[in-house]
Amino acid sequence: MDGIADMGGTQGWGPVHPPKRDEPVFAEDWQRKAFALAILSIRAANGGINTDAFRHALERLDRAHYIDDGYFGRLLNAGELMLTERAVLAPGAIEARARNLRGEHVPEPPVTEPVRPHYAPTAEGSLRSLETAPAFGVGQRVRARAVSVPGHTRLPGYVRGRAGVVEIIQPAHVLPDTNAHFLGENPQYVYSVRFDSHELWGSDAESFTLTVEMYESYLESTA
Amino acid sequence: MxxxxxxxxxxxxxxxxxxxxxxxxxxxxxxxxxxxxxxxTQYETTVGPLNGAKVVARAWTDPEYRHRLLEDGTAAIKELGFGGFQGEHIVAVANTPTTHHVVVCTLCSCYPWPVLGLPPSWYKDPAYRARVVREPRTVLSEMGLELDDEVQVVVHDSTSEVRWLVLPERPAGTEHLTEEELVPLVTRDAMVGVAKAAAP
Structure with missing residues (x-):
């Protein structure tokens, strides 16, 4: 989907922040539990670890829930979205409890009956082996499909319709586009495709090259 | 907050x-x-950039290991005991005097957790995610890394489950140091490609 998470090449963010030495992993105390709870929420909501479903929850957050709470807040908010969609928690349950924690007296919604997806990964992780041969070869010129899909995808907007060259054929992986929606693993080869900066950003762009990992169905051969 | x-x-x-x-x-x-x-505990204390630094220091001192690392990063990294979640398949690329690699994830903040731990704040910052695929030299300059014009810049956008580890150049003047002594010179930022490993 074309959501807030697809940031590559977008403008208006201001300067980058130079690295700080000895930055702690968790700058604030709550971030420790927010991180762990987000990971645990993936399993609690779905009955298993499906990071594609989690990333799809992340990309559906509105701007405030994605940006304003920072990285760990964003993970927490995505966890809440998944838990609510699977009726593990009722809408508003977290806010009501949080208000009561700070001394308010608000009614909390009743406990709901979870409706979890049927999730049966064929193996741990995302690597899979395929009997078939890769459709594209190293050195082959390919084009990223110029498509916009309503659901989850890992095809960034800024490479769609652009041509590049296959640099590395990576092992086959579970396809996020279907796995995120619990519609099957559909493992595919992944290709590191190298693009020239001028193909992506025009003739005035800085000179550099860029590789992006593309699942096989994201690519078409160029004539 | x-x-x-x-x-x-x-x-x-x-x-x-x-x-x-x-x-x-x-x-x-x-x-x-x-x-x-x-x-x-796992991500606050057990796993962190020290793991990656050990991989790099081994590659700096053992040419055969370096070769294995660049041929099959996952297997070479596993030799040192690192791998797993968010690092199922790791590709290592070597920075040289003429080529500079830098890594980003524009779609979220994918990062090779088993070798580098959780990402630092600058890596998760929208400005970095958005801009380094469009104007990497400008971004690297803002981060304090000036590259000569003739150096080729290669950006890796880790959009899939493949993870990237940058093998920085061994700093000049460290020929006398042992593998163990080299480890502290290898910073997280150098292994993502926004800095160079510095001489002690």
Missing amino acids: TTTTRGHDEPPSVALRTEALEQLLTERGLIDPKVMNGII
């Missing part, structure tokens, strides 16, 4: 919402505090 009392119209802070979620999941028997604390 603070958790002190606010007006009731203020939405609860993210810290309070974290506490609320912990309570709700615990009451429903969906999380085990031991497991939760184990995850925190």
Whole structure:
């Protein structure tokens, strides 16, 4: 989907922040539990670890829930979205409890009956082996499909319709586009495709090259 | 963000919402505090850029290991005992005097957790995610790394489960140092490609 998470090449963010030495992993105390709870929420909501479903929850957050709470807040908010969609928690349950924690007296919604997806990964992780041969070869010129899909995808907007060259054929992986929606693993080869900066950003762009990992169905051969 | 009392119209802070979620999941028997604390310990103390630094220092001192690392990063990294979640398949690329690699994830903040731990704040910053695929030389300059015009810049956008590790150049004047002595010179930033490994 074309959501807030697809940031590559977008403008208006201001300067980058130079690295700080000895930055702690968790700058604030709550971030420790927010991180762990987000990971645990993936399993609690779905009955298993499906990071594609989690990333799809992340990309559906509105701007405030994605940006304003920072990285760990964003993970927490995505966890809440998944838990609510699977009726593990009722809408508003977290806010009501949080208000009561700070001394308010608000009614909390009743406990709901979870409706979890049927999730049966064929193996741990995302690597899979395929009997078939890769459709594209190293050195082959390919084009990223110029498509916009309503659901989850890992095809960034800024490479769609652009041509590049296959640099590395990576092992086959579970396809996020279907796995995120619990519609099957559909493992595919992944290709590191190298693009020239001028193909992506025009003739005035800085000179550099860029590789992006593309699942096989994201690519078409160029004539 | 603070958790002190606010007006009731203020939405609860993210810290309070974290506490609320912990309570709700615990009451429903969906999380085990031991497991939760184990995850925190794992990523706060066990796993971090020291792992990657050991890989780099080995590659700097053992040419055969370096070759294996660049041929099959996952297997070479596993030789040192590192791998797993968010590092199932790792590709290592070597920076040289003429080629400079730098890594980003524009779609979220994918990062090779088993060798580098959780990403630093600058890596998760929208400005970095958005801009380094469009104007990497400008971004690197803002981060304090000036590259000569003739150096080729290669950006790696880790959009899939493939993870990238940059093997920085060994700093000049470190020929007399042992593998162990080299480890502290290898910074997280150098292994993502926004800095160079510095001489001691």
